Amino acid sequence: xxxxxxxxxxxxxxxxxxxxxxxxxxxxxxxxxxxxxxxxxxxxxxxxxxxxxxxxxxxxxxxxxxxxxxxxxxxxxxxxxxxxxxxxxxxxxxxxxxxxxxxxxxxxxxxxxxxxxxxxxxxxxxxxxxxxxxxxxxxxxxxxxxxxxxxxxxxxxxxxxxxxxxxxxxxxxxxxxxxxxxxxxxxxxxxxxxxxxxxxxxxxxxxxxxxxxxxxxxxxxxxxxxxxxxxxxxxxxxxxxxxxxxxxxxxxxxxxxxxxxxxxxxxxxxxxx
Numbered sequence: 001x002x003x004x005x006x007x008x009x010x011x012x013x014x015x016x017x018x019x020x021x022x023x024x025x026x027x028x029x030x031x032x033x034x035x036x037x038x039x040x041x042x043x044x045x046x047x048x049x050x051x052x053x054x055x056x057x058x059x060x061x062x063x064x065x066x067x068x069x070x071x072x073x074x075x076x077x078x079x080x081x082x083x084x085x086x087x088x089x090x091x092x093x094x095x096x097x098x099x100x101x102x103x104x105x106x107x108x109x110x111x112x113x114x115x116x117x118x119x120x121x122x123x124x125x126x127x128x129x130x131x132x133x134x135x136x137x138x139x140x141x142x143x144x145x146x147x148x149x150x151x152x153x154x155x156x157x158x159x160x161x162x163x164x165x166x167x168x169x170x171x172x173x174x175x176x177x178x179x180x181x182x183x184x185x186x187x188x189x190x191x192x193x194x195x196x197x198x199x200x201x202x203x204x205x206x207x208x209x210x211x212x213x214x215x216x217x218x219x220x221x222x223x224x225x226x227x228x229x230x231x232x233x234x235x236x237x238x239x240x241x242x243x244x245x246x247x248x249x250x251x252x253x254x255x256x257x258x259x260x261x262x263x264x265x266x267x268x269x270x271x272x273x
Contacts, residue, residue, distance in 0.1 A: 031091035144217025
């Protein structure tokens with residue numbers, strides 16, 4: 001069967017469909033067994049770094065802790081030492097949340113997770129933040145074998161939607177009062193590094209690029225003056241002169257990321273701190 005590889009969404013990509021997901025994890029037992037296999041492919045060991053013994057008793061009579069370390073005599077589960085530690089939610093609920101958050105192109109709100117999992121909104125909000133915390137370190141340095149695109153954007157509410165008091169408090173026009181977010185996207189892997197920065201000056205943006213990309217990566221950006229201070233191979237397009245593509249130089253890939261981020265702001269989260 002021919003698979004169409006053009007058009008939005010990159011439909012040729014393969015993944016786990018929703019029916020497949022529930023066939024893989026019909027209950028907590030199946031979810032826990034999969035987690036244990038992924039976490040301990042060579043067999044369980046004590047999750048405490050000071051012990052790490054492989055002399056493990058399984059199963060045990062403990063209602064929540066099916067493993068016991070015979071060396072340090074402590075009970076543990078597949079959740080111990082992970083973002084799931086201390087949670088009363090079952091393993092299936094955690095995997096559903098991870099599935100929803102990693103396949104939702106524009107993100108998943110805590111209200112959506114609250115309805116999907118049948119738990120309180122407060123619990124789903126806390127659960128989502130635990131999962132996001134595991135992403136905090138990101139993909140490491142972007143190697144950029146096909147280049148890395150860098151850009152920055154402004155994130156914040158529209159002035160017309162603010163109260164009169166807030167509008168009067170804002171000084172300046174356009175992006176005044178909004179957060180500046182710098183981003184870099186690897187063309188080959190699609191991995192992204194993005195963070196809130198204090199300004200658009202050369203010291204700030206050059207530092208962001210150097211901290212998140214390999215020295216061997218070719219950097220593609222627009223003609224913003226700050227990027228001219230980069231001490232590496234660097235190609236630009238002149239947006240101010242309506243130039244958007246010059247050979248391999250363009251910022252379409254990082255711009256698509258900004259588009260999805262803004263759609264998630266407006267359509268999913270509605271408000272970001």
